[in-house]
Amino acid sequence: GENVEQHPSTLSVQEGDSAVIKCTYSDSASNYFPWYKQELGKGPQLIIDIRSNVGEKKDQRIAVTLNKTAKHFSLHITETQPEDSAVYFCAAASEPGTYKYIFGTGTRLKVLA
C-alpha cells in the first residue's frame, strides 16, 4: 500500500525566512497531493493541493512542487510570519472518487519573531 514519508518532523525559522517541507510517496499511481495545516486545538485544514499533471502550484506565499519521477513533493512557504506556526501534513491519494488519503507524519513549524 501507499506510504508517505515527511521531513523534517520539526522546523524552526526566523520570521521572514523561507520554510521547506518535503514528502516522498511510494505508490506511483498516486496522483493527488494535498497539504493540510493544523493549528493548536483545531482540526487540519487544506491550504494547497496539486495534481499529478502539474509540476508546481502557487498561492500567495505558499507553493507546492511535484516531481513524479522521483516521487516527491514539497511545500514552500516564503516570508514566514508567526501565524504560519502550526503542524503541516502532506498526503497522497490514488483513488479518485473515494479520496482516501495517506497522510505523512507531520512537520511542526515554528516561526520565531
Added chain:
Amino acid sequence: DARVTQTPRDKVTEMGQEVTMRCQPILGHNTVFWYRQTMKQGLELLAYFRNRAPLDDSGMPKDRFSAEMPDATLATLKIQPSEPRDSAVYFCASGLSRASSYNEQFFGPGTRLTVL
C-alpha cells in the same frame, strides 16, 4: 459558515467503559471519515463512509471499535471496552465525493479521549 461539529470535545473515562463520539458532517456532504491522531502514529484513517455506507474500516480494531451513520446528519464512533492505548484525538472529516475527482476533506475540531 458550514463546519463539521464533533461532540464531546474532551472525554476522560476509565478503562473498560464504553465511549461514543459523535460527528455532524457538513450538510450536503456525502462522505465521512474518522481519523485517529497520536504523536507516534500521526493521522490514521479508521473508517470512511459514502452515502452512509461503510466503504473501508480496515484501519479500525474490529473487536472493540464500531462506526455507523444512522442518518445523513450523524456519524458515530464507539469504543467498547476502552483501553488506555485508545487515548488520542479522534477527528471526523466530511467531503463531497465526485467520481474521478478529488475534493477537500473538511475536518472537525476533534474529540480528545483519555482512557485511564
